[in-house]
Amino acid sequence: MNAVDVLVVGAGPSGLAVACELALAGVRPAVIDLLPEPNRHSKALGLQPRTVELLDCRGLLDAVLADAVARIPDGHFAGLPVPLTYDRWGSAHPYHLIYPQNLLEGVLEAELLRLGVRVSRAHELIGLSQDEERATAVVSTPDGVVDLHARYVVGCDGHASSVRALAGFDFPGTSTDFSGVVADVLLRSAPPEVLTKPRRTSDLLGEDRRDRREVSYPLVPLPNGRYRVVWAEHGREAAAEVTEREVRAAVAQRYGSAVDIAEVEWASRLSDAAHQAADYRLGRVFVVADAAHIHIPAGGQGLSVGVQDAVNLGWKLAADVLGHAPAGLLDTYHSERHPVGARVLENTRVQAFLTNPAREYDPLRRTFLDLLRMREVNDRFAGMLSGLDVRYEMGSGVEHEVLGARMPDLALDRGRLFERLRSGRGVLVAGAEHAGRARGWADRVEVADGDLSPWSARGVLVRPDGHVCWVAPDDDGDHAEHLDTALRTWFGPPR
Numbered sequence: 001m002n003a004v005d006v007l008v009v010g011a012g013p014s015g016l017a018v019a020c021e022l023a024l025a026g027v028r029p030a031v032i033d034l035l036p037e038p039n040r041h042s043k044a045l046g047l048q049p050r051t052v053e054l055l056d057c058r059g060l061l062d063a064v065l066a067d068a069v070a071r072i073p074d075g076h077f078a079g080l081p082v083p084l085t086y087d088r089w090g091s092a093h094p095y096h097l098i099y100p101q102n103l104l105e106g107v108l109e110a111e112l113l114r115l116g117v118r119v120s121r122a123h124e125l126i127g128l129s130q131d132e133e134r135a136t137a138v139v140s141t142p143d144g145v146v147d148l149h150a151r152y153v154v155g156c157d158g159h160a161s162s163v164r165a166l167a168g169f170d171f172p173g174t175s176t177d178f179s180g181v182v183a184d185v186l187l188r189s190a191p192p193e194v195l196t197k198p199r200r201t202s203d204l205l206g207e208d209r210r211d212r213r214e215v216s217y218p219l220v221p222l223p224n225g226r227y228r229v230v231w232a233e234h235g236r237e238a239a240a241e242v243t244e245r246e247v248r249a250a251v252a253q254r255y256g257s258a259v260d261i262a263e264v265e266w267a268s269r270l271s272d273a274a275h276q277a278a279d280y281r282l283g284r285v286f287v288v289a290d291a292a293h294i295h296i297p298a299g300g301q302g303l304s305v306g307v308q309d310a311v312n313l314g315w316k317l318a319a320d321v322l323g324h325a326p327a328g329l330l331d332t333y334h335s336e337r338h339p340v341g342a343r344v345l346e347n348t349r350v351q352a353f354l355t356n357p358a359r360e361y362d363p364l365r366r367t368f369l370d371l372l373r374m375r376e377v378n379d380r381f382a383g384m385l386s387g388l389d390v391r392y393e394m395g396s397g398v399e400h401e402v403l404g405a406r407m408p409d410l411a412l413d414r415g416r417l418f419e420r421l422r423s424g425r426g427v428l429v430a431g432a433e434h435a436g437r438a439r440g441w442a443d444r445v446e447v448a449d450g451d452l453s454p455w456s457a458r459g460v461l462v463r464p465d466g467h468v469c470w471v472a473p474d475d476d477g478d479h480a481e482h483l484d485t486a487l488r489t490w491f492g493p494p495r
Helices: 013-024 049-057 061-067 101-114 162-167 244-258 302-321 331-355 359-372 375-386 417-423 432-441 480-491
Strands: 002-009 030-033 070-072 096-098 119-121 124-130 135-141 144-155 178-189 207-209 214-216 226-234 260-270 274-276 285-287 426-430 445-448 457-462 468-473
Touching (some): 002 302, 013 302, 061 101, 124 144, 144 302, 162 285, 244 260, 417 426, 426 480, 432 445
Antiparallel strands (some): 178 226, 207 214, 457 468
């Protein structure tokens, strides 16, 4: 019998991100994956600004930027020709990246290996049970079937999650008659204008074919000479398999003979099925990313939301394993991330309606176009799709605009806030009047000084995931008691 603190099932971006959070805190998780080797296909293709910030907070952004296809300085909602602008959200990274999922997995796995943890591949979860003391996973390995005992199991194993099914999570949802395809192809030849890297969201928008109720999107360059093909059809249910002939026909319909495909390397069928786990935690088992929620990939949110789920859960699990998690900390994973997932499902369903090129949806599109031209509405949608507007309930008794929100990067007495967060600990940014109160949490909270006047504050306590859990407003009040409460609520008792 084998015993581990945390078993992470699935070595995609979310599983690797959870494992990195645990390893950064000093917990050595076991990570298993069904595939015998790392994924080499692009799959998801976008990182939203909030996820870019999180990569900076863990020191991984430089490696990602080195191979990013493009930085896109604006976003879109349902492909409508009104760019969403990020400038009102105070981000040091007001752009989303075109960056293939497999490359992100490579960066995360390299970081995990640096932290001393290897992925066990060709390992399949075939059984799962739990009691009050532990969870028991039955795993088929190349050397036979083994039982793994774990304090916690984290399901990061995708839309057909074995963890979700075996643990008995309810996964309600809906679907309609929509079929989409993504494919990676190698080209033999194409005109220069087709091969140009996108510079703005407008370079990525689709072309409607009303007679077929179809939307065709431009080819997007990928690393290593690959190109992404995307199209969608409304009024047709998703078939089981994408054929090479189908991919070639779709490209020919848009580009004629100008584009010559040498090879269809990978293709996958999409649907607009929208499902979400009723609970993100059942006892000692958690679900993350696609195991917790699936939706149409409208606006490129899925990969980013999954990584954000992982970072939210990872530091909390580590605190519990290390013995200083306050009561109820693990339950905040569901209470904080479930509403975020629900909102993503809702906005992607709306986008599915708006991208249907049928004429009966024209009035709806015109209405949204008018709304998105209004600055306040544009800011709201930009914050929603980028993840920059996510705000959690902190229950501190103090009202402030940054409380519960993610803290933008800021200059400190030593370095930047995002650099200080790379330790995986919290950061108290405050003057001497408050800094001394955190001494008992020195193993979990760093102390720094910085100019908070742009946020009308004298101090903030930032959690490891970058969200503010305490604020001393720039007033005459004494907020020391609230700081003590926040430290105990989010970081446990002092040493």
